[in-house]
Amino acid sequence: MIKRSFLYQLIFKRTGTMVLTAVLGGIILETAIDNISEAIFFKYNKGKLWDDIKHNYVKDV
């Protein structure tokens, strides 16, 4: 209950802060999920992807 009212006072009471929280939360969540799932995918497929074999073919600049 205490926690809820704290959140209410801080965020949900005013529309401005709530929208800001929603937008920032969306950006943070999306970035986090993107990074986590890409890390899982790249780790699972290590050695097969283009990034893993690229160094054989890129000529030195």
Add this chain to the structure above:
Amino acid sequence: MFLVNFKQFVEQKRTIIFSNFSVLFLCTADFFLIMAVVRKLGNIKLLKCRPSFISLQVCHFSNGAGTRWNIKKSMYTTIGLAVGGASALLYALEQSVKAYDWPLHPPAYNWSHSGVLDAYDHASIRRGFYVYKNVCSACHSLDFIPFRRLIDVAFTEDEMREIAAEFQVCIQDGPNEDGEMFMRPGKVSDYIPPPYPNEEAAAAANNGAVPPDLSLIVLGREGNEDYIFSMLNGYTDADDIPAGVEISEGAHYNPYFTGSVIAMAPPLYNNVIEYDDGTPATRSQLTKDVVTFLSWCSQPEMEKRKLWLIKFLILIDTSGHP
């Protein structure tokens, strides 16, 4: 010709639907599972009698709604059973005897990209493109793949520029100042040029049989990668052709091909090309690589799709109480 194309089109769509169907089913099952677990846990905690909050007991509230909860529960059960039953029926239809025709069905091979989260083996795509370029492209077009799509998939941009420029004779452009069409070296923005200008020319050059376009061939054939692999390796020597089968001039016996008589000559032999990464170019290696390449051509978005599956599952699993 229209009918054949239409049949191929329907076949492609069907395969696409079924390959995505399994992923969709997995997601639905996962969703219901999470929902059931969360509801179960929530119930245990909420319905426990705690003496300190007698007046605010949640079980007080839920007593009245008990029947509603039961109705809801049975609704979820019904939905679950309906979804499960429908998927079982579709799976059974897909996996039925398939006795409508007489080709030999290919065995299921363990492809490096066939798992739920498996990406393509990009070294194999690279080798497969060389096989296509040096062998298949003599007769088969690859109409839907531009050179640029291979950049950062199997080739660097500089390599792709050189490769595209080698396709000089086939790319027509124009008109120039004199109003004439002219030939020019290929660019990375060009689509891979077809070997024949039209189907009639292709038929005339190949004894009346039109070599199909390979862009979507892996999705467009029953058995997908397994079929292409088995078919390319499944040519039978003249001595081993079953008794009673008549093979006309220029045709070949291949038990995996519908009708068993195929106009294409066996295209791949040991060491028909040389790989730049030193892989021994045996026939099965060449076939495996070109099938991986063609599979990539059919669904270049596959890796993105599998990445999105992970994202989707994380999002559903973390989205809390449904």
